[in-house]
Amino acid sequence: MNTASTVRPEVRIAERAGFCYGVRLAIDKAKHARDEGKDVTTLGQLVHNPGIKADLSDRGIRTADLADQVEGGTLVIRAHGVPRDEFEKVRGKDDVEVIDATCTWVIQSQKAAAQLAADGYTVCIIGHEDHPEIKGVRSYAGEKHVVVDDLDRSTWERVPHTKKIGVLSQSTILPSKLEEFAAFCLRRCHDMRVVNTVCPVTLTRQDDSVVLARDVDGMIVVGGRNSSNTKELAVKCREVCDQVIHVEDADELATDHAGWLAGKASIGITGGTSTPEVDLEAVRDRVYALTA
Numbered sequence: 001m002n003t004a005s006t007v008r009p010e011v012r013i014a015e016r017a018g019f020c021y022g023v024r025l026a027i028d029k030a031k032h033a034r035d036e037g038k039d040v041t042t043l044g045q046l047v048h049n050p051g052i053k054a055d056l057s058d059r060g061i062r063t064a065d066l067a068d069q070v071e072g073g074t075l076v077i078r079a080h081g082v083p084r085d086e087f088e089k090v091r092g093k094d095d096v097e098v099i100d101a102t103c104t105w106v107i108q109s110q111k112a113a114a115q116l117a118a119d120g121y122t123v124c125i126i127g128h129e130d131h132p133e134i135k136g137v138r139s140y141a142g143e144k145h146v147v148v149d150d151l152d153r154s155t156w157e158r159v160p161h162t163k164k165i166g167v168l169s170q171s172t173i174l175p176s177k178l179e180e181f182a183a184f185c186l187r188r189c190h191d192m193r194v195v196n197t198v199c200p201v202t203l204t205r206q207d208d209s210v211v212l213a214r215d216v217d218g219m220i221v222v223g224g225r226n227s228s229n230t231k232e233l234a235v236k237c238r239e240v241c242d243q244v245i246h247v248e249d250a251d252e253l254a255t256d257h258a259g260w261l262a263g264k265a266s267i268g269i270t271g272g273t274s275t276p277e278v279d280l281e282a283v284r285d286r287v288y289a290l291t292a
């Protein structure tokens, strides 16, 4: 029996949503190595998505949090990358085959951080301090670097008044935040370099999601609570649509938000770069089931 709505809404999934190619490639590399019979471990979680984590675990792919925990076999480095010393530790192990699946965009950020530091710039990185990508990039940024949070302006005071500042961002933050932060840094130095390290994949997803959010009565953003780009997607969608919810999966939609569907003639669905398409389709099917 339908308890949520008497109207069956039109449901549309954003044109470009689901895994980005960086995450997809890392997962494919791990699965391929396992299919070849290798003993596969990943250094850090490849993806925050609970369903994919369970699938990898069912295939016998293990996860190590630190290089010291890796004992032989094949090690896959995740798309977000790992800190430099962790990478060097595993590369130094004779009994470990390293498959580096660090995304090319993240490698560019790491290289930019190292170059800015080598050129004497104080590297100022905007992003989330506890995100794996930032932990990796900052390890290349020299001793003087600072990390500030895009959502907490008070942390921007960590930026010193100094001669040379180099600005970088986490790949998934809003470009407008990078612009705002660069303007802030400009007032604290004489010589500034900004490297635009916002990932184009993130941008296309945001654009498509915003276009869809403008056009529907309600928008569902699907993805892990600790996925930065999923949270950013929700922020962008809320700028153009006042009915936006963020759920981890179809079950959460059914338990916590079934009533929210009532009376909406159109629903949009999008997901972050760590949300597989199958999760988006599961949410779509659940919307249909709840409004049948």
Ligand code: SF4
Pocket: 020, 021, 022, 023, 079, 080, 103, 104, 105, 106, 171, 172, 199, 200, 201, 202, 273
């Ligand atoms: S979001 Fe962009 S930078 Fe991050 S893993 Fe995906 S493709 Fe690479």
